[in-house]
Amino acid sequence: MIRQPRFKFRLYVAGTTQNSTRASANLTAFCTAHLPHRHEIEIVDVLQQPKRAMADSVFMTPTLIKLAPTPDRRMIGTLSHTQLLLETLGLET
Amino acid sequence: MKTITRRPPNANKASTGIEGFDEITNGGLPHGRTTLLVGQPGSGKTIFGLRFLVFGAQVCREPGIFVAFEEASKRIVANAEGFGWKLPELLIKKLYIVDAQPQPDLVQTGDFDLSGLLTALEAKAKEMGARRIVFDAIDIMLALLPDATAKRREMYRLHAWLLEREMTAIITAKAGGDEASSLTEHPFTGVTLADIYTAGGDVLMGTLRWEKESAERVANEVAEVAGKLKRVTLKAEEAVLRVKAKSMDTELLAKQVEKTLRDRTTQSRKGELSRGRIRMRELRGADKRNPKQKPENL
Numbered sequence: 001m002i003r004q005p006r007f008k009f010r011l012y013v014a015g016t017t018q019n020s021t022r023a024s025a026n027l028t029a030f031c032t033a034h035l036p037h038r039h040e041i042e043i044v045d046v047l048q049q050p051k052r053a054m055a056d057s058v059f060m061t062p063t064l065i066k067l068a069p070t071p072d073r074r075m076i077g078t079l080s081h082t083q084l085l086l087e088t089l090g091l092e093t
Numbered sequence: 094m095k096t097i098t099r100r101p102p103n104a105n106k107a108s109t110g111i112e113g114f115d116e117i118t119n120g121g122l123p124h125g126r127t128t129l130l131v132g133q134p135g136s137g138k139t140i141f142g143l144r145f146l147v148f149g150a151q152v153c154r155e156p157g158i159f160v161a162f163e164e165a166s167k168r169i170v171a172n173a174e175g176f177g178w179k180l181p182e183l184l185i186k187k188l189y190i191v192d193a194q195p196q197p198d199l200v201q202t203g204d205f206d207l208s209g210l211l212t213a214l215e216a217k218a219k220e221m222g223a224r225r226i227v228f229d230a231i232d233i234m235l236a237l238l239p240d241a242t243a244k245r246r247e248m249y250r251l252h253a254w255l256l257e258r259e260m261t262a263i264i265t266a267k268a269g270g271d272e273a274s275s276l277t278e279h280p281f282t283g284v285t286l287a288d289i290y291t292a293g294g295d296v297l298m299g300t301l302r303w304e305k306e307s308a309e310r311v312a313n314e315v316a317e318v319a320g321k322l323k324r325v326t327l328k329a330e331e332a333v334l335r336v337k338a339k340s341m342d343t344e345l346l347a348k349q350v351e352k353t354l355r356d357r358t359t360q361s362r363k364g365e366l367s368r369g370r371i372r373m374r375e376l377r378g379a380d381k382r383n384p385k386q387k388p389e390n391l
Contacts, residue, residue: 014208014209
């Protein structure tokens with residue numbers, strides 16, 4: 001069996017706003033369904049760490065950055081389109 | 094020389110530093126309010142916004158933030174240099190450019206908002222005491238939002254944020270398209286320079302070019318005067334050196350005279366000494382035995 005790559009995500013949210021809450025729920029559900037036991041999610045709240053958002057050029061919330069496997073990819077929004085997520089992450093079969 | 098009389102600054106207005114514009118608007122843009130600037134590509138929206146910030150930072154003690162949705166900060170700095178504005182000097186404390194261009198491969202899946210941008214700006218504005226802000230090409234960001242409701246909501250959020258902080262703001266957008274029309278519908282507190290501005294774009298660029306040329310003229314005059322001054326200084330230095338050379342000549346002459354005098358004195362002293370020695374020998378000759386004799390009494 002081919003060893004499958006591990007996915008590393010960083011999700012920037014803005015407190016508990018509707019868009020942000022939806023995005024983290026959607027991401028968790030997506031990872032459980034399509035990347036079981038091979039994903040890591042770091043959630044950064046821009047309200048708590050505004051300088052980190054500036055340093056990472058994150059201006060729209062929610063923003064998802066895929067850090068691994070390379071290359072980096074960015075997605076903005078509530079991550080509600082599963083099909084688009086699969087395509088963007090190259091997980092289409 | 095002609096003196097320019099400036100009218101006293103109006104407390105309700107934020108001066109742009111563009112003389113013609115400040116005159117027709119009775120002192121500049123509404124202070125603490127948001128002004129929408131809509132125009133065709135190349136009509137000078139970015140330069141207008143930048144000029145407003147540069148003048149604020151240099152003259153009005155009002156630091157500013159430039160949020161660039163379209164052009165990269167490097168290009169903005171290079172363009173400003175074309176107008177003779179020295180941005181790198183200001184960039185340390187009084188002017189901050191945010192590179193907010195969306196990545197070309199950015200994927201949008203569902204709704205989003207500007208909370209991230211506003212929180213980041215809040216921190217930066219506090220840190221540098223920013224009073225002016227420009228959102229350049231907001232249409233680029235609005236185009237990413239999924240629907241008209243979301244666009245209106247985000248414009249409302251941005252405007253409310255600006256009003257609460259009493260920032261004097263300019264929001265620029267390209268004329269035509271859904272984004273511009275959704276913007277012109279929004280009741281901004283400042284003024285909307287849309288159709289009037291499109292016609293005025295050339296006038297503005299003309300004014301800025303004139304300002305740049307006159308600045309160059311002044312710089313040339315200053316350089317010329319400096320050149321003249323340098324020539325005068327050099328002449329003065331030359332004169333001083335000449336005087337020095339003359340006094341050195343005189344000194345040399347004096348030294349030469351002194352030397353000959355000394356030579357002569359030495360000569361005459363030598364003569365005196367040899368005469369003295371001869372005299373001594375003569376005297377010694379009289380009691381020649383004495384030095385060889387040992388005293389017997391001791």
